[in-house]
Amino acid sequence: MAASVDPRRLYRLVHEGQLCALREELRAAGRADCAGPAGDTLLHCAARHGHLDVLTYLVEAWDMDIEATNRDYKRPLHEAASMGHRDCVRYLLGRGAAVDCLKKADWTPLMMACTRRNLEVVQDLVEHGANPLLKNKDGWNSFHVASREGDPRILQYLLTVCPAAWKTESKVGRTPLHTAAMHGCLEAVKLLLQRCQYEADCRDKCGLTPFMDAIQCGHLGVARLLLEKHKAQVSSEDSLGAQALHRAAVTGQDEAIRFLVSELGVDVDVRATSARSSALHYAAKEGHVSTVQTLLSLGADLNAKDGRDRSDTPSRQPKRVLCPETASERGGSPAPGYRDAIDGDHS
Structure with a gap:
C-alpha cells in the first residue's frame, strides 16, 4: 500500500533541491501529482528554484506534464524564464515546451x-x-x-x-x-x-x-x-496643462525643481493652464514641506492665488486623481498599478 503523501514535505524537498530524499518519498508515495500553493505542481517548484536534476527526474521518472498550469496559468517554462534559470529553460525547450505559452495577463x-x-x-x-x-x-x-x-x-x-x-x-x-x-x-x-x-x-x-x-x-x-x-x-504640458515643474512639485523632487528653475530658467510661478495653479500650490497641497521651502527659496510667490482664488496654504488633505497606468509599469508580473496625475480640481 502506498504511503500517505505530505505535500508540504515534498515541496520543501523540491525547493531545497534534495533529489535523493525526494526520490525516496515519491517511491513510497507512489505518486507525484500533489497540488501545491497557487495550484503549482512539483515541476513548477523545481523550475522556479533552478534545480535541473529535480526537474529532469520529475519529467523522466514520473512523466510529469511540462505544460501543466497553476492558478495564474503559469507553466514551468514561465517559472524558469522569470528566474533566469538557463539550464532549466533549455531543458524544457528541448522537451518541446510551448515557447509562447501565455500566463495570466x-x-x-x-x-x-x-x-x-x-x-x-x-x-x-x-x-x-x-x-x-x-x-x-x-x-x-x-x-x-x-x-x-x-x-x-x-x-x-x-x-x-x-x-x-x-x-x-x-x-x-x-x-x-x-x-x-x-x-x-x-x-x-x-x-x-x-x-x-x-x-x-x-x-x-x-x-x-x-x-x-x-x-x-x-x-x-x-x-x-x-x-x-x-x-x-521643458515647457510641454500634459493633458491637464501641467508642465514638468508642476509634476516635480507633486512628487516632491526638490533637485529636479532646482534644475528646472536655476539651470533651465523655468519661471518658478508658471501656472498649469487647467487650474491656474503654480508649483507652490501643488507642493503645498501634497504636504511636501521641503519642496515648499525649495520653491520659496527660488522666489516663488507665497501670495499667489490659483484659479479658484486660493493661496498656497497646505490646509487641505492631499487629494489625487489616479491616471490608470499599465500594470506592467510597476513590476515584473502584472499587479494593479496607477500613476499619479495632477488634479485640476483642488476641492
Missing part, C-alpha cells in the same frame, strides 16, 4: 525573461521561436518590458533580431522611451535615442512626455540627455 516566457538581466535566457527563447512582438493585456511587448529593466544588451539583441520591436505603445500610449525614462535607465535611454526613431516629446494618453517622466521621478541624468539628444521641450 497574457505574459509569455520571453516577457518574463525580459524582467531579468539575463541575455542568454532571452536568446535561448528567441532561438526556439519566441515572438518578441506579442503583447500582454496592457499592450507591452518584450522590448517594452526590457526597457523597464534597462539592460542595453537585451535591448540591442531584440532590435537585432526584430528591428521593429521599438515601434510599440501600451494601451495608455506609453512607449519604451517613456518607461526607460521613468525608471532612470540612462544607458537604455541612450540606446533608444540612438537606434529608434521616437518623436521628440511623444505623449502618452495623459499627455506625459519622457522628459516629464524623468523629471517627476528625479532622474536628472536622463532629463539632461533628453534635452540634449532628443530636443525635449
Whole structure:
C-alpha cells in the first residue's frame, strides 16, 4: 500500500533541491501529482528554484506534464524564464515546451525573461521561436518590458533580431522611451535615442512626455540627455496643462525643481493652464514641506492665488486623481498599478 503523501514535505524537498530524499518519498508515495500553493505542481517548484536534476527526474521518472498550469496559468517554462534559470529553460525547450505559452495577463516566457538581466535566457527563447512582438493585456511587448529593466544588451539583441520591436505603445500610449525614462535607465535611454526613431516629446494618453517622466521621478541624468539628444521641450504640458515643474512639485523632487528653475530658467510661478495653479500650490497641497521651502527659496510667490482664488496654504488633505497606468509599469508580473496625475480640481 502506498504511503500517505505530505505535500508540504515534498515541496520543501523540491525547493531545497534534495533529489535523493525526494526520490525516496515519491517511491513510497507512489505518486507525484500533489497540488501545491497557487495550484503549482512539483515541476513548477523545481523550475522556479533552478534545480535541473529535480526537474529532469520529475519529467523522466514520473512523466510529469511540462505544460501543466497553476492558478495564474503559469507553466514551468514561465517559472524558469522569470528566474533566469538557463539550464532549466533549455531543458524544457528541448522537451518541446510551448515557447509562447501565455500566463495570466497574457505574459509569455520571453516577457518574463525580459524582467531579468539575463541575455542568454532571452536568446535561448528567441532561438526556439519566441515572438518578441506579442503583447500582454496592457499592450507591452518584450522590448517594452526590457526597457523597464534597462539592460542595453537585451535591448540591442531584440532590435537585432526584430528591428521593429521599438515601434510599440501600451494601451495608455506609453512607449519604451517613456518607461526607460521613468525608471532612470540612462544607458537604455541612450540606446533608444540612438537606434529608434521616437518623436521628440511623444505623449502618452495623459499627455506625459519622457522628459516629464524623468523629471517627476528625479532622474536628472536622463532629463539632461533628453534635452540634449532628443530636443525635449521643458515647457510641454500634459493633458491637464501641467508642465514638468508642476509634476516635480507633486512628487516632491526638490533637485529636479532646482534644475528646472536655476539651470533651465523655468519661471518658478508658471501656472498649469487647467487650474491656474503654480508649483507652490501643488507642493503645498501634497504636504511636501521641503519642496515648499525649495520653491520659496527660488522666489516663488507665497501670495499667489490659483484659479479658484486660493493661496498656497497646505490646509487641505492631499487629494489625487489616479491616471490608470499599465500594470506592467510597476513590476515584473502584472499587479494593479496607477500613476499619479495632477488634479485640476483642488476641492
